[in-house]
Amino acid sequence: MGVGDWLRSWPVYRQLTGADPLGRGSAAQSARSRSLVPRTASADRVVHSVCPYCAVGCAQNVYVKDEQVVQIEGNPDSPISRGRLCPKGSASKQLVTGPQRVQKVLYRAPYGTQWQELDLPTAMDMVAERVLDARRKGWQDRDEHGNTLRRTMGLASLGGATLDNEENFLIKKLFTALGAIQIENQARI
Template sequence: MTKNHTTPARRLAGFLKDWSLPRQAAGQDPMSKAAKSSMSEKLRPRLEEADTVGTSICPYCAVGCAQLVYAKSGKIIHIEGDPRSPINQGTLCPKGAATFGWATSEARINRVLYRAPHGERWEERPLDWAMDRIAHLVKQTRDETFVEKLPSGETVNHTLGIGSLGGATLDNEENYLLKKLFSGGLGMVWIENQARI
């Protein structure tokens, strides 16, 4: 067990020397280094470590706030608002500011997990398999539930067997294309967007 040989008087002197308030009270300009301590002078911004800076758009809503994504050795180390954007001018709302957390979270699922009907466990599957399965099930459901005419003879060309709930992360152009595909191409009636709910 080692003893701390620093006397209380020495610790107090070091504290007063390091604390910015006595320096400012003594007349040192508050805008100078008076607010720095020996500890804070050693701190470096983590952005200095970035070897790549990319741009992105916040995925949370349709506003489209621009982001700067800092990476080191291919891993994201920080995300902040892009001050060059006329939309958000470098600011982010609390959800946008949390982008780094969800993008790098160890709990984030970044692979396809499938649980068979009545299954009790999740299985990992390839993305190509999942996309083919989704396409197959959409076509099968549409074919089985498509109605060309009502009993009254009115032409409807729709299906009530498929619905869509879009996310607020889609922009106007994406929503336009999805609406054309879903209603015009597939005949879907139940089309909604999370941004309206």
């Protein structure tokens, strides 16, 4: 690299001699930074979502390539957050792609002494079967006077204060739809 090449590669020289006197554009770019492309440019599609952390409800654009999340950014069309995310929301990609994400469920059979790993679909099927079984066993269609009840005494829910309002609202709707009447939240107790 000669002196002339070195001088032309120097940002201050490009700033003083080029079309970018304030040094905010091409004068400040190196050859490497000119070749960079955003992670979002290669995405196959954009999925709209909501940040899972708090009850504010900041909208997110989730960029997906080959069915893998490549980037999560704030959605500028959101009237709530206008494209901004807090540090936790900005790092929410780690929830999906981080190496610490649990991919298996630990299960210990009744009276068992050892844990066994189950894949998530198997565990979800087991939970669904047990919920429906408890609902069926505790179902009350009518009381002793013939009044319609349509409820189950086999299910109850106690929500925690770590859940946000939306999660507790959805849990309330789910358990009400299942026919449960014992639905409570720690924040209300």
